[in-house]
Amino acid sequence: MINGTETTANAKFDGKDKSLVIAHIVVAFVALLLGGVAGVLQGLVRGGLITLPAGIGYYQILTAHGVLMALIFTTYFIIGLLLSGVSKTLDGKLLPASRKWGWIGFWLMTVGTAIGTVMILLNKATVLYTFYAPMKASPFFYIALALVVVGTWCSGIAIFYQYRVWRKSNKGKLTPLFSFMAVVTMMLWIIATLGVAATVLLQFIPWSFGWVEKMNIMVSRTLFWYFGHPLVYFWLMPAYMVWYITIPKIIGGKIFSDALARLSFILFLIFSVPVGFHHQLMEPGIPAFWKYLQVVLTFMVVIPSLMTAFAMFATFEMYGRSKGAKGLFGWLKMLPWGDVRFFAPFMGMLVFIPAGAGGLINASHQMNALVHNTLWVAGHFHLTVATTVALTFFGAAYWLIPAVTGRVLTPRINRLGIVQTVVWLIGMFFMSGSMHAAGLFGSPRRTAFTTYQNHPDAVFWMPYHVAMAIGGTILFVGVVLMFYNMIALLRAPKGETEYPIGEVAETAEQPPKLLERWGVWIGLTAVLILIAYTIPFMDMLQTTVPGSKPWVTW
Ligand code: HAS
Numbered sequence: 001m002i003n004g005t006e007t008t009a010n011a012k013f014d015g016k017d018k019s020l021v022i023a024h025i026v027v028a029f030v031a032l033l034l035g036g037v038a039g040v041l042q043g044l045v046r047g048g049l050i051t052l053p054a055g056i057g058y059y060q061i062l063t064a065h066g067v068l069m070a071l072i073f074t075t076y077f078i079i080g081l082l083l084s085g086v087s088k089t090l091d092g093k094l095l096p097a098s099r100k101w102g103w104i105g106f107w108l109m110t111v112g113t114a115i116g117t118v119m120i121l122l123n124k125a126t127v128l129y130t131f132y133a134p135m136k137a138s139p140f141f142y143i144a145l146a147l148v149v150v151g152t153w154c155s156g157i158a159i160f161y162q163y164r165v166w167r168k169s170n171k172g173k174l175t176p177l178f179s180f181m182a183v184v185t186m187m188l189w190i191i192a193t194l195g196v197a198a199t200v201l202l203q204f205i206p207w208s209f210g211w212v213e214k215m216n217i218m219v220s221r222t223l224f225w226y227f228g229h230p231l232v233y234f235w236l237m238p239a240y241m242v243w244y245i246t247i248p249k250i251i252g253g254k255i256f257s258d259a260l261a262r263l264s265f266i267l268f269l270i271f272s273v274p275v276g277f278h279h280q281l282m283e284p285g286i287p288a289f290w291k292y293l294q295v296v297l298t299f300m301v302v303i304p305s306l307m308t309a310f311a312m313f314a315t316f317e318m319y320g321r322s323k324g325a326k327g328l329f330g331w332l333k334m335l336p337w338g339d340v341r342f343f344a345p346f347m348g349m350l351v352f353i354p355a356g357a358g359g360l361i362n363a364s365h366q367m368n369a370l371v372h373n374t375l376w377v378a379g380h381f382h383l384t385v386a387t388t389v390a391l392t393f394f395g396a397a398y399w400l401i402p403a404v405t406g407r408v409l410t411p412r413i414n415r416l417g418i419v420q421t422v423v424w425l426i427g428m429f430f431m432s433g434s435m436h437a438a439g440l441f442g443s444p445r446r447t448a449f450t451t452y453q454n455h456p457d458a459v460f461w462m463p464y465h466v467a468m469a470i471g472g473t474i475l476f477v478g479v480v481l482m483f484y485n486m487i488a489l490l491r492a493p494k495g496e497t498e499y500p501i502g503e504v505a506e507t508a509e510q511p512p513k514l515l516e517r518w519g520v521w522i523g524l525t526a527v528l529i530l531i532a533y534t535i536p537f538m539d540m541l542q543t544t545v546p547g548s549k550p551w552v553t554w
């Protein structure tokens with residue numbers, strides 16, 4: 001064992017844990033498929049190319065698309081992935097109590113997802129995935145959201161419990177990197193979801209039932225974005241886990257540095273939460289100083305991504321040179337381009353370079369004034385979550401499903417996977433590319449054709465909107481192909497597939513024990529959150545004069 005990367009590498013995956021993991025993965029891909037149908041229809045409607053029958057509206061299918069893909073697909077895939085790796089790296093199977101919590105979480109989330117989806121389909125929750133007030137959904141939509149969140153907390157308990165028991169019986173040993181990262185990711189998630197749970201339980205549910213007449217809009221938006229930004233890192237961190245831990249193994253190389261990987265995750269924990277104001281830079285009601293402070297912190301949270309870029313380059317270069325690569329970029333040729341388990345996540349990394357640059361533009365206050373509420377922002381998150389994260393998850397499915405179910409990735413499925421990745425890249429090039437461009441021309445996001453068609457600039461936007469719809473249609477082909485590939489993986493021939501856990505390079509330093517002193521890191525996180533939020537939040541609570549309409553301020 002080197003540096004806590006010990007695993008029961010070739011042992012068969014536990015049969016009971018298999019059901020739990022596969023249940024999550026299957027629901028994830030079903031959500032992807034349904035969300036994909038809504039996505040392509042939404043794009044065609046927005047482009048003015050089709051109108052929907054039976055009074056189905058643009059905002060309704062946009063809501064279905066956002067909720068099913070951004071919230072449901074990601075959350076299920078992530079929890080399935082984390083549970084699988086925790087089972088694998090902490091003693092080779094989940095403890096009965098952890099497995100039970102995992103199932104409780106799964107069912108709570110699934111009941112919530114079902115209720116939420118029905119509400120959206122009934123047009124009773126057409127409030128988009130960010131559900132800003134004063135748009136109001138049926139109370140059952142918010143209850144459904146609460147069920148999903150509470151479900152994820154149960155999955156968190158499953159992971160924390162397994163980790164605690166393992167630590168007790170393995171005193172002095174370094175926690176395997178996968179489980180360490182799973183624990184940090186779940187900690188971040190729980191801290192973040194406290195915000196959304198607070199606004200849903202204390203504001204939206206009473207208001208939508210009509211128990212109270214009004215709610216404080218600024219408070220609800222602030223609590224939402226307190227959650228909304230760490231939410232995007234909750235998507236990104238599992239993708240980084242795949243990059244740090246499994247990609248080195250898949251290419252036949254080594255993890256560059258275990259300590260660096262752990263440190264980057266700790267930095268995500270500390271800096272992900274106190275930055276939500278970068279989604280509210282254009283909102284009145286938050287003094288400039290607090291926006292400025294959170295922008296500075298936003299730039300701090302870029303650092304762990306730069307560290308990750310560095311580590312990935314190092315892993316690839318070390319591997320290439322060990323194979324005799326020469327010159328500055330000779331190592332690129334040595335990488336296994338024909339292996340979808342590498343190719344798809346690698347393309348995700350490549351796309352993350354412009355995607356991250358777009359994020360820096362968004363975060364720069366003055367430039368945010370140009371892009372905010374335009375299609376540019378939709379372009380940004382289709383590169384980040386819908387390409388970098390999605391392609392990484394797709395790539396991971398090609399080893400995760402076979403490793404967990406005791407099957408093999410056949411050359412045919414591998415080839416289909418490569419095709420799927422290329423289709424995705426082409427579709428996203430057109431769709432996200434034109435979103436960025438149309439956004440710069442001022443085309444608003446989340447706006448129905450009938451609303452913008454008479455705008456004087458609509459003629460400039462039109463070609464881009466059509467290109468978006470074409471890109472979206474290509475992406476839909478990608479979604480269907482991915483769904484097919486998932487089914488093919490579930491029915492692939494039986495055989496042995498290793499759960500790929502990389503080993504750390506011999507030259508790497510041992511990570512310091514301090515990195516696992518949770519009291520220190522959670523304490524620091526709490527202090528930063530209090531510094532960034534207390535004063536502006538108190539202001540928001542106080543400046544709502546009784547009897548006034550708080551929503552006039554947005
Ligand atoms: Fe963002 C809006 C700022 C990252 C998702 N973002 C959004 C929304 C979503 C989202 C969903 O400051 C819209 C929310 C809504 O509906 O309103 N974002 C940032 C910044 C980053 C960032 C500073 N975002 C993400 C990630 C997301 C995501 C990740 C999902 C997974 N974002 C914003 C801001 C807004 C925003 C504002 C509000 C806009 C507005 O006005 O509403 C940073 O974390 C980005 C850092 C990343 C990098 C890139 C590092 C590169 C790496 C790849 C290395 C490549 C290799 C391969 C090794 C600096 C790690 C190389 C091989 C070769 C051969 C070259």
Ligand code: CU
Pocket residue numbers: 228229232278279
């Ligand atoms: Cu953000």
